[in-house]
Amino acid sequence: MLGSIIGDIVGSSYEVLEVNDKRIKGKRDYEDRIKILNSNITLFNDDSSYTDDSVLTTAVADTLLNNKNYEYYLRKYGNKELKLGLDKYGRSRFGKGFINWLKSDVQGISYGNGSAMRIAPVAYYFDNLDDIYKNAIEATIPSHNNNEAINGALAVCDTIYLAKNKYSKEEIKNYIEEKYNYNLNFDLEDLQKNYTFSSKCIDTVPQAIYIFLISNDFEDAIRKSISIGGDADTIACIVGGISETYYGIPDNIKKDVQKYIPEYMKSIISNFYQELELKNNNKIFKKEL
Ligand SMILES: [Mg+2]
Known part of the structure; x- marks a missing residue:
């Protein structure tokens, strides 16, 4: 799941350039987009920050750690971040649709990529596909009860599951x-x-899986994600979550991202990996018995 958060934070400073926000700098063109492929450009910069992708990925991980209800934690984390206010660009960390969902108490029917961006912890946590699918659907339908969104989340889980199993x-x-x-x-x-901004699941998940498939290592995967533009933080978040399982994360990137992750998130991330390790050790112990 740290790979998802790294992707989100690296992508964050590029997303604002992709949505053509006039208050900022205007849209990136091809030449701007491919600059990130140059390894002299650092992954993180002064404009990097965590966004909704990291917040809700952490909410899903926290749900798993506490064996609780996904909707409860999605709302809890969403409301907590809303209270913290706007980011440095004067924008909310969440899209309008998600904010409306937070303010209501009804099930959401979004077809957005919010379902896929937060789902990685589910595929990390469980070893068998029945549990993965059941939990992926439970984590998705409170806000994204829509076939495209559910399929997007399941496709990311399947990709992580297959990558994890070599x-x-x-x-x-x-x-x-x-x-x-x-x-x-x-x-x-x-x-x-030619790719343009879309926050639809169907227009981002296939592209993200493709980027993983053509990548050479974790860093290359993140750089290529940013190079296609669009919803940069979410695409890099999905790619990061998949690529972590397949390649692992280089230590220097793990170290560099730390200063961008809020403390409350760090403790959940650390607990989540400890729990995974414990589960793995138990598995090895049982096998030996
Ligand atoms: Mg985001």
């Missing part, structure tokens, strides 16, 4: 294409030139 990228590609009817035959340069 399936090859070709096997992952074939499985996801067939099961979700996603076309993963994009062209990187075409996306860098």
